Amino acid sequence: MTFDKVYQYNFPTTIRFGAGAIKELPAYLKANGLARPLIVTDPTVAALPFFKAIVADLEANSFSVEVFSDIHKNPVKSDVYKGTEVWDQTSRDSVIGIGGGAGLDVARAIVLRVNHREDLFKYDDLIGGDVYVTNDVPHFITVPTTSGTGSEVGRSAIISDDETHQKKILFSPKLMAKIVFADPVLTMDLPPHITAATGMDALTHNMEAFLAKNPHPLCDGIALEGIYLIKDAIENATHRSDLESRSKMLMASMMGAIAFQKGLGVVHSLAHPLSSLLDTHHGLANAVNIPYGMEFNIAGFEDKFRRMAKTLELKEESGEAVVKYLFELNTKLNIPHRLSEIGVQSTHIDTLADLAFADFAHPNNPKPVSREDFKQLYLKAL
Structure with missing residues (x-):
């Protein structure tokens, strides 16, 4: 295996892996009829040059981009609710999670909440809440920027209660990304x-x-x-x-x-x-x-x-x-x-x-x- 080309894996998520994979994102959105992505990330990633370059590349290709990054280092329910409000107010058609575990967990939880509006923790897998995940979810894309959680290929999000700090698991196969752009170049400057x-x-x-x-x-x-x-x-x-x-x-x-x-x-x-x-x-x-x-x-x-x-x-x-x-x-x-x-x-x-x-x-x-x-x-x- 060489490290300077892009490979494709399916397990079962489609993974585009290799240096330069992120450059394929605009063409993928166009091919799937998507024009108004909500990008979810954390405040640290949002300030980094590579993130700004991704947004600029999308905007240069005529995409309407909205960024939501107002999240905690260890995500809580209120982060998800705020992100869903941005989705509602700006008429998005897809969600792109960019970052490490925090950004990707909040992105995935927003994907769930868009069409599942009861209390978020009703869907907690630990109490059998996955059976309530029955509606369609938005088109979801993940872009990892750290080599840790592996959330980009996951089907669950860990979100804490704002008050008790207890962690809840939101789980469903519906929450798997449609595609992962795993570009190791994005992790080089960590x-x-x-x-x-x-x-x-x-x-x-x-x-x-x-x-x-x-x-x-x-x-x-x-x-x-x-x-x-x-x-x-x-x-x-x-x-x-x-x-x-x-x-x-x-x-x-x-x-x-x-x-x-x-x-x-x-x-x-x-x-x-x-x-x-x-x-x-x-x-x-x-x-x-x-x-x-x-x-x-x-x-x-x-x-x-x-x-x-x-x-x-x-x-x-x-x-x-x-x-x-x-x-x-x-x-x-x-x-x-x-x-x-x-x-x-x-x-x-x-x-x-x-x-x-x-x-x-x-x-x-x-x-x-x-x-x-x-x-x-x-x-x-x-």
């Missing part, structure tokens, strides 16, 4: 700390999906290959940033999101409360917690850890070697080893443990996780 945090998010997705208890051999194979690509590329992408490493990270990110339809686990349940309570970057929260969560899972699942160690090409093929690798990788990426270094205090622990135990991810962990387990994991990582 600063090292964001590259590292989002890359560790992708690694967490692949590792947790591989360990998740639901049987799904297809996802297991994808997850292992995703782990292998990240092992190869994450340090270069963070510290030197060449097209090959950026391409591998972007592909591995999408692979993680495809694999975690199988489920996630304890690490995500440790990380989610840090984002909702303390506004910690999701990737950073996963990065700090992953060695501790993986260590918790070793006993009883030694064979799975041996397979991950083999994929990582570690000298010793064991769970302990995987945990050691994760700590060492965090050091190489300048990611802290302790929660206290990212703003967590001992007074937060009980609330974090309550939120983690209520989280949706850990029921798919390979072994049960109690509230006391979460408390002890937070204390160990503090």
Whole structure:
């Protein structure tokens, strides 16, 4: 595989992948009779030169473009409602999500809300709300700008309650993008700390999906290959940033999101409360917690850890070697080893443990996780 041409994958979403893929966006809109896209992104991406160039290119091709970027780092329901108001007031015909997980989650939730106007959280998958997603949705296009969440190939959005901070999952196959323009060039200028945090998010997705208890051999194979690509590329992408490493990270990110339809686990349940309570970057929260969560899972699942160690090409093929690798990788990426270094205090622990135990991810962990387990994991990582 070379890294300077565009490839097409269908899994099942159509993915246009490679350097320069974003240049195909105007022609795609024209071919599909779309003229008035609502672009949804976050405030940081909206200010970047490549984003302004995308908008300028669309406007130069006579498209009427509306940009909505008034969203939180960890999206909340009110973000979605505000974006839907922009849709209503400006008569749009499609939604283009551009960005990382936050921008793409809000874009997908707006896609849902356009023709589903009951309370947004009625559609929460955790209470069976997906059965109410029955109407058509607008034409939806995604453009990833980070290599972390893989939201561009997903079919769900994670949105928090403004008051309680509890995360809800809006889910339906209808919410998958019609097409993804995955252009690694758009990730080239990410600063090292964001590259590292989002890359560790992708690694967490692949590792947790591989360990998740639901049987799904297809996802297991994808997850292992995703782990292998990240092992190869994450340090270069963070510290030197060449097209090959950026391409591998972007592909591995999408692979993680495809694999975690199988489920996630304890690490995500440790990380989610840090984002909702303390506004910690999701990737950073996963990065700090992953060695501790993986260590918790070793006993009883030694064979799975041996397979991950083999994929990582570690000298010793064991769970302990995987945990050691994760700590060492965090050091190489300048990611802290302790929660206290990212703003967590001992007074937060009980609330974090309550939120983690209520989280949706850990029921798919390979072994049960109690509230006391979460408390002890937070204390160990503090």
